[in-house]
Amino acid sequence: MANLHSTFAGIHSPNPFWLASAPPTDKAYNVNRAFEAGWGGVVWKTLGEAGPPIVNVSGPRYGALLTPDRRLMGFNNIELITDRDLEINLREIAEVKRLWPERAMVVSLMVPCEEASWKAILPRVEDTGADGIELNFGCPHGMSERGMGAAVGQVPEYIEMVTQWCKQYGRLPVIVKLTPNITDIRNPARAAKKGGADAVSLINTINSIIGVDPYSLTMSPSTGGKGSHGGYCGPAVKPIALNMVAEIARDPQTAGIPISGIGGVGNWRDALDYLALGAGNVQVCTAAMVYGFKIVQEMTDGLSNYMDEMGFTSVSDIVGKALPTVSDWRYLNLNHITKAVINQDNCIQCGRCYIACEDTSHQAITASKDGKRHFEVKNDECVGCNLCVTVCPVVDCITLRDLSPGEMDERTGKPVQAAHGDWTSHPNNPMRADA
Amino acid sequence: MHADALTPGVHAGRLPQAQYAHNFCDAHPPLTLAQAKIEADRCYYCYDAPCQTACPTGIDVPSFIHRIADDNPRGAARTILESNPLGGMCARVCPTEVLCEQACVRNTHEDKPVEIGLLQRYATDHLMAHPGAPLFTRAPATGRRVAVVGAGPAGLACAHGLARLGHSVVLLDAQPKLGGLNEYGLATYKTTDDFAQKEVAWLLSIGGIEVRYGVALGREFQLDALTQEYDAVFLGLGLGGVNSIGIAEPQASGLRNAVDFIAELRQASNPASVPVGRRVVVVGGGMTAVDAAVQSKKLGAQSVTIVYRRGASEMGASHHEQAWALENGVHIQHWASPTRLLADGGAITGLEFGCMHMADGQLRATGEHFVVEADLVLKAIGQTLVAQPLGTALELKGGRIVTDAEGQTSHAKVWAGGDCRFGGRDLTVEAVEHGKVAAHSIHSAIHQSIHA
Secondary structure (H helix, E strand, O other): OOOOOEEEOOEEEOOOEEEOOOHHHOOHHHHHHHHHHOOOEEEEEEEOOOOOOOOOOOOOOEEEEEOOOOOEEEEEEOOOOOOOOHHHHHHHHHHHHHHOOOOEEEEEEOOOOOHHHHHHHHHHHHOOOOOEEEEEOOOOOOHHHHOOOHHHHOOHHHHHHHHHHHHHHOOOOEEEEOOOOOOOOHHHHHHHHHOOOOEEEEOOOEEEOOEEOOOOOOEEOOEOOEOOOEEEEOHHHHHHHHHHHHHHHOOOOOOOOOEEEEOOOOOHHHHHHHHHOOOOEEEEOHHHHHHOOOHHHHHHHHHHHHHHHHOOOOHHHHOOOOHHHOOOHHHOOOOOOEEEEEOOOOOOOOOHHHHHHHHHOOOOEEEEEOOEEEEEEOOOOOOOOOHHHHHOOOOOOEEEEEOOOOOEEOOOOEEOOOOOOOHHHOOOOOOOOOO | OOOOOOOOOEEOOOOOHHHHHHHOOOOOOOOOHHHHHHHHOOOOOOOOOHHHHHOOOOOOHHHHHHHHHOOOHHHHHHHHHHHOOOHHHHHHHOOHHHOHHHHOOHHHHHOOOOOHHHHHHHHHHHHHHOOOOOOOOOOOOOOOEEEEEOOOHHHHHHHHHHHHOOOEEEEEOOOOOOOOHHHHOOOHHHOOOOHHHHHHHHHHOOOOEEEEOOOOEOOOEOHHHHHHHOOEEEEOOOOOEEOOOOOOOOOOEOEEEHHHHHHHHHHOOOHHHOOEEOEEEEEOOOHHHHHHHHHHHHOOOOEEEEEOOOOHHHOOOOHHHHHHHHHOOOEEEOOEEEEEEEEEOOEEEEEEEEEEEEEOOEEEEEEEEEEEEOOEEEEOOOEEOOOHHHOOOOOEEOOEEOOOOOOEOOOOOEEEOHHHEOOOOOOHHHHHHHHHHHHHHHHHHHHHHHHO
16 A cells, blocks of 8 residues: 655645535534545635624535436535534534544635734634635635635735735645636736745636526526526536646746645546646545545545556655646647557447548548448548547547658658657748747 | 146136236336436447448437437437337337347447347337327328228338328228237237237327228238229238148147237236146247247246257247247257147147257258147247238239339239238338338329329
8 A cells, every 4th residue: 555645735644635625524523424434634614704604595505417327527516605603613623633633624714805804713723723724715606796705716916915814814824725717727826826825726616507497497406496606516627627737837937836636536547637737635525425435445545556556655756747748739749640540359330430530520530341331540631639539439449659750641641750840930830930 | 626837738827816917017127217318328329320220120229319318208209200100019029139239339349239129118108108299290181092901010100101191091900909910919028008009099190091990801802902992002911821830630629829829818808818738839939939938838837848840040039039938937949840749538638749950951850759748739830921812913922922122012003011021031120111111112103103
């Protein structure tokens, strides 16, 4: 079993799998069960300021995008921050941290964008013995209408300001949780860093509407005939989140800031994607809400076996490993040529590759040979686009083959060049360096 | 005397009443919504789908399955019924394991095809339960009249097709109920809840089809008269004759045709009223043999033996059907041919068989014999066309009617389809295709005659 110990922004946890600030971390009962199951840490569901607690709807808080056999692809929620009294939460946080000293206990916070509000709550959290705070600048629904959550996260100046207050008035590591509901994720990340954040976490949920009931023609889910946009998460959002993580990790202005990766982590492979693209750990919510807390055991076991197989001795060995392979498009090697290859022994003759290519791409696959059903790549048409690989239902039946330098590209009739050649120097680029 | 499984002779009521209900319930229960959605999700929506090519009626299988997954079962039913108006019965009786499901690419992938037959049943059952507005409407009336003789799968498909095209159809059938083999020739557990009649009612609901019951070709009407009275005639006569087993048949009780036994059971309001032997022997190797044998077992026979003169791979019953027989406790004796019926006191007591083998590429008797005790012997060695009422009007081959690819016979105004047509595989789905294609062929012939 590989050592999965993780240190994130100075916070230690026995593994890099934390539960995200969300319904599963709303109270001691759940969090104790989570720690019993093996979660490395939790971000306690967002606390608001003292006073009358938040009120949630008593209708559907969740909606989902499901496959026909009802596997959950995307998940939508309109639950607000904790609707329990601040004092109860603080007391329970302290109790749980005492019971589980080696687990990470981070407390999510969302109070009005006023210095006094933040100044008031920070010492209360510190008194619980928590290991850090996470600033909820991300929730896109409900609270944002009141000038909090995503309403703050969408204004870099506010992010910087509040982060500064938290560093000024508190001692705990500050993780700034970012909203993806912006145009360029690097701006809020830069603001967090400027404000002194110890780390950023992302993504919070994406503005979303699940759909419409076809018979009542009302937005679905709805409460009393009306719905409100929610926040979208789950497997469907992972690619969006991965891009944002990589953007921040490779931005010279934020490079090196610890990143907690959030969005659609359901297994060790998902976690690996985040780690390799620069995240220091991951946070999980949807998978736990679908399968229960035990799912973390499959995640830690999978990551451990992978690390043993690969010879990694520490999670930090993986962090950022794939980042140098993420580039701007303009630096991609236009001289590199790939072609799809269909392994005839594995082909089940479904023809999906053919119709996808024929109807929507490059007409580079045959549907018959010698009058028989047969699917084969036409090398003189194939541009290596990967569509056929993507639609083929058989693993490793269609693969992409890299042509070697000197090999003839039947499509262009030219041999493959060994030298790198990208858009920056391409003759068709009017902005090329030597133009 | 109250009979049970061990009572010698041929008796009804061998089982407790509750057992009959269990034995004759749906052999393959329909899919639930959840099962249908999960199964539909397995379909790859293949290009130029092999399952569609394998279907004799060319149903667009990927489309109908996708529509089930899309919460559009009515659209799924339309796709099915457009190609195969008897898609509901075919979903129950098609040997899918040698048709669409054999062609499914999932076989190559995971050795388990998409359950196309059950999905087809799901969609068509949905339509029968929620008919809504008519799926198909008739074209403007052409004023032309077509006689369809025989209301089996071929005749029904042809009548429905012609009615859709705007022709007036007179549908003539010798039986008191329509459906042909769907009504009289299928094992009871294959089509429960009177489905054959529900399907007939749906087919007739298109309108334009006048039904004449209990009238037979050569008895109440003649082919000559039909060809004079109507613009065209379609013959879906089926095979009304039964092959003899080729040995002397003594005047004794306990010897009957399997098709009559199957029909009696289908028409019985309670299977408990149908008599069956303690020991049953079924002679033959086709679907009818399996249906008769399995149902004998389900009626409470102690032992049932199918005896077939060749090996398992030569049997007309598919591998799947043979497995179904074995699963139901039927013994299959291969390589034996009946040589003598044994009777005592006016009742059958057994059947003597000669052992067979292949020698020099020929099926030959080995000279050895054995006897299987039986109080009921069911003959299931194939049916024949009763051609006598056709006179010399039509060209026959192998005892069946010769047609072109569209079903037109040697008589310019007569088409034929289903089992009575030469060169088929005697499948329900094929009969439907014959009827469907013939309807279009008749339509274009009529159209040409109008514009000639």
